[in-house]
Amino acid sequence: MKTRDRILLSALELFNERGERNVTTNHIAAFLGMSPGNLYYHFRSKSDIIYRIFQEYEKLVDFYLDIPRDRPLTVADLTFYLESVFDGFWRYRFFHRDLEFLLDNDARLRRDYRDFTHRCLNAINRVFDGLADGGVIKPQPEELRAAMSLNVWLVITNWMAFLKTAEAAEPARNPTLNQLRQGIYQVLTLELPYLTAEFRDSVLALREKYRPEPPDVEVA
Amino acid sequence: MKTRDRILLSALELFNERGERNVTTNHIAAFLGMSPGNLYYHFRSKSDIIYRIFQEYEKLVDFYLDIPRDRPLTVADLTFYLESVFDGFWRYRFFHRDLEFLLDNDARLRRDYRDFTHRCLNAINRVFDGLADGGVIKPQPEELRAAMSLNVWLVITNWMAFLKTAEAAEPARNPTLNQLRQGIYQVLTLELPYLTAEFRDSVLALREKYRPEPPDVEVA
DNA sequence: ATTATCTATAGATCTATAGATAATGC
DNA sequence: ATTATCTATAGATCTATAGATAATGC
Numbered sequence: 114m115k116t117r118d119r120i121l122l123s124a125l126e127l128f129n130e131r132g133e134r135n136v137t138t139n140h141i142a143a144f145l146g147m148s149p150g151n152l153y154y155h156f157r158s159k160s161d162i163i164y165r166i167f168q169e170y171e172k173l174v175d176f177y178l179d180i181p182r183d184r185p186l187t188v189a190d191l192t193f194y195l196e197s198v199f200d201g202f203w204r205y206r207f208f209h210r211d212l213e214f215l216l217d218n219d220a221r222l223r224r225d226y227r228d229f230t231h232r233c234l235n236a237i238n239r240v241f242d243g244l245a246d247g248g249v250i251k252p253q254p255e256e257l258r259a260a261m262s263l264n265v266w267l268v269i270t271n272w273m274a275f276l277k278t279a280e281a282a283e284p285a286r287n288p289t290l291n292q293l294r295q296g297i298y299q300v301l302t303l304e305l306p307y308l309t310a311e312f313r314d315s316v317l318a319l320r321e322k323y324r325p326e327p328p329d330v331e332v333a
Numbered sequence: 334m335k336t337r338d339r340i341l342l343s344a345l346e347l348f349n350e351r352g353e354r355n356v357t358t359n360h361i362a363a364f365l366g367m368s369p370g371n372l373y374y375h376f377r378s379k380s381d382i383i384y385r386i387f388q389e390y391e392k393l394v395d396f397y398l399d400i401p402r403d404r405p406l407t408v409a410d411l412t413f414y415l416e417s418v419f420d421g422f423w424r425y426r427f428f429h430r431d432l433e434f435l436l437d438n439d440a441r442l443r444r445d446y447r448d449f450t451h452r453c454l455n456a457i458n459r460v461f462d463g464l465a466d467g468g469v470i471k472p473q474p475e476e477l478r479a480a481m482s483l484n485v486w487l488v489i490t491n492w493m494a495f496l497k498t499a500e501a502a503e504p505a506r507n508p509t510l511n512q513l514r515q516g517i518y519q520v521l522t523l524e525l526p527y528l529t530a531e532f533r534d535s536v537l538a539l540r541e542k543y544r545p546e547p548p549d550v551e552v553a
Numbered sequence: 554a555t556t557a558t559c560t561a562t563a564g565a566t567c568t569a570t571a572g573a574t575a576a577t578g579c
Numbered sequence: 580a581t582t583a584t585c586t587a588t589a590g591a592t593c594t595a596t597a598g599a600t601a602a603t604g605c
Contacts, residue, residue, distance in 0.1 A: 116583075134354065134434050137567055148585045153569060155583090213430050213497055214354050223498075230499040260522040263495075264488055267519065271491035275483075277433055278443075279450040299487065302480040306526030336557075357593055368559045373595060375557090 117155045119145060121169070124162050128207035133163065133215070160219045167222055170205040171229050177201065178236035186243030188315050194240055195297045198269060203293050206273055230266070237262040249316065250307040261307075265300055272296035298323040337375045339365060341389070344382050348427035353383065353435070380439045387442060390425040391449050397421065398456035406463030408535050414460055415517045418489060423513050426493050450486070457482040469536065470527040481527075485520055492516035518543040 114122075123145050127136045138159050142149040156162045177197035180186075208215070216223040238258060245252040253261070273296075276288035301320040308316050334342075343365050347356045358379050362369040376382045397417035400406075428435070436443040458478060465472040473481070493516075496508040521540040528536050 132434060132437070135437075138569085139567070149568085150570080150586075151584045157569095159568075210433050211431075213494060214352060216498055217352065217355075227499055230495075257522070257525070260519060264484070264519055264522060267488045267491045267495060268484055270495075271487045274433060275450075275487060275490075278436055279447055299480060299484055302477070302484060303523070305477070358595085359593070369594085370560075370596080371558045377595095379594075 116147075116151070120152060120155055121162065121165055125166050125205070125207070128163075128166075129205075133207050133211045138162075160215070160222070163215055164219055164222050166205070167208065167225065170201065170208060171225065173204070174198065174201045174229070175232065178233065180236050180239040180243060182239070182243075184243075185247030186240060186249070187247055188249060188312060188319060190247075191240065191244060191249070191316075192319060195300060196294070199272075199294050199296055200290075202269065202273065203290050206293075209270055209273060234259075234262050234266055237265050248309055249312040250304060251309055253307060261303065264303055268299050268303065269296060272299065292325075295323050295325045298325060336367070336371070340372060340375055341382065341385055345386050345425070345427070348383075348386075349425075353427050353431045358382075380435070380442070383435055384439055384442050384445075386425065387428060387445065390421065390428060391445065393424075394418065394421045394449070395452065398453065400456050400459040400463060402459070402463075404463075405467030406460060406469070407467055408469060408532060408539060410467075411460065411464060411469070411536075412539060415520060416514070419492075419514050419516055420510075422489065422493065423510050426513075429490055429493065454479075454482050454486055457485050468529055469532040470524060471529055473527060481523065484523055488519050488523065489516060492519065512545075515543050515545045518545060 120141065124136070124141050127141060127144060138152055139149050141162075142152045145152075156165070174197075178194065180194075202209070212226075216226055241250065241253070241258050241262060244250045273288065273293060276292055280288070280292075298320055301316065301323070304316070305320075340361065344356070344361050347361060347364060358372055359369050361382075362372045365372075376385070394417075398414065400414075422429070432446075436446055461470065461473070461478050461482060464470045493508065493513060496512055500508070500512075518540055521536065521543070524536070525540075
């Protein structure tokens with residue numbers, strides 16, 4: 114693997130693990146066993162590294178959220194989208210943690226992220242559309258659907274922070290991928306009132322799969 | 334006003350304005366026209382300042398979210414709670430921006446914030462309860478109500494970040510209190526499907542008051 | 554006497570670069 | 580020749596403290 118890619122990979126790993134704010138360019142270089150100078154040969158700055166990682170994140174999510182317009186959507190489609198989005202979110206979880214600071218310090222990132230958000234919102238809207246076509250949810254007025262999509266986005270993007278701040282007892286103990294996927298439960302809760310009688314049971318069953326369990330009791 | 338309180342007030346102002354990460358103890362001291370040494374005479378550390386500010390925030394929210402158990406709740410009560418929570422959120426908006434970092438660095442804060450979250454969730458739950466008693470929303474199973482309360486919390490605590498990252502074109506341009514209150518529109522959207530026929534119109538009218546307007550066109 | 558404030562600075566980082574050296578590709 | 584890497588360091592901060600001085604309260 115090229116050094117450039119190894120830097121991106123290690124930076125992502127360290128950022129996710131410890132938070133971007135706690136990871137310096139020296140840390141990344143040391144982690145890779147290379148000199149800081151070399152790191153700066155490959156990237157102009159720390160925020161350049163972050164920008165490149167964002168571009169990968171963006172590409173991943175865009176790939177998953179390519180919602181077909183030519184056919185109705187099924188509960189299986191919905192499951193796939195939810196799993197994909199939460200998976201991508203988990204893999205780049207450092208990003209939303211320090212989002213505001215990162216955007217404040219990089220105009221490119223700020224612009225790209227804003228567009229990214231709007232693409233995601235549109236995709237969520239299209240999923241609702243497609244599910245209505247597929248008879249899974251009742252059709253809703255344009256305006257309500259837009260507000261619902263935004264709520265879905267707010268729940269998704271905040272779920273990680275909630276887990277870390279409200280549940281985790283230990284500072285270093287990151288939530289697991291499994292816990293993160295329980296965010297799907299919360300998203301499906303938003304959609305419950307809009308389900309058609311025909312598909313209600315199958316979505317309820319899906320939701321049940323992601324139901325949060327009471328926190329583990331520590332076993333010594 | 335005592336110097337100690339002036340420090341807390343100025344720190345809060347600077348944190349809100351520029352973000353905690355961008356505000357050093359030197360900045361706070363300079364802003365107050367005092368020496369950094371003096372600042373450290375009144376507070377042990379920067380995170381001690383943050384912790385004291387959090388305690389004020391906590392006190393404010395706890396004061397507003399003292400939900401009466403002895404009477405049903407009205408639409409006016411709901412309005413008051415929503416306005417109060419968003420107002421408190423606005424006044425201490427720096428806090429959620431760097432939440433994870435702040436909690437990682439202060440065990441007291443971590444513990445207190447976790448309890449605070451759970452108190453807030455309980456209060457939201459009680460609001461739903463009281464509104465059901467008042468005939469505003471249809472009663473729901475315990476389990477659904479808990480998941481709904483959590484979604485309300487997630488929307489509230491993420492609304493500010495959404496505004497800043499998805500809407501603001503300029504980096505320094507903070508969302509206004511007015512925009513923040515449009516988060517109420519989003520919260521009320523969550524409750525729409527559960528309204529009773531009797532109160533549906535009055536809640537819809539309330540929601541309309543907070544409807545987001547298209548972003549201002551810059552007038553030269 | 555005690556409380557509040559200031560001056561000056563140690564010590565720890567962090568980002569980024571200059572300039573030298575090593576490795577690679579024609 | 581070009582690309583990759585390293586060494587060494589400048590320059591900019593930041594947090595926090597030691598120790599001196601000023602202000603205040605009995």
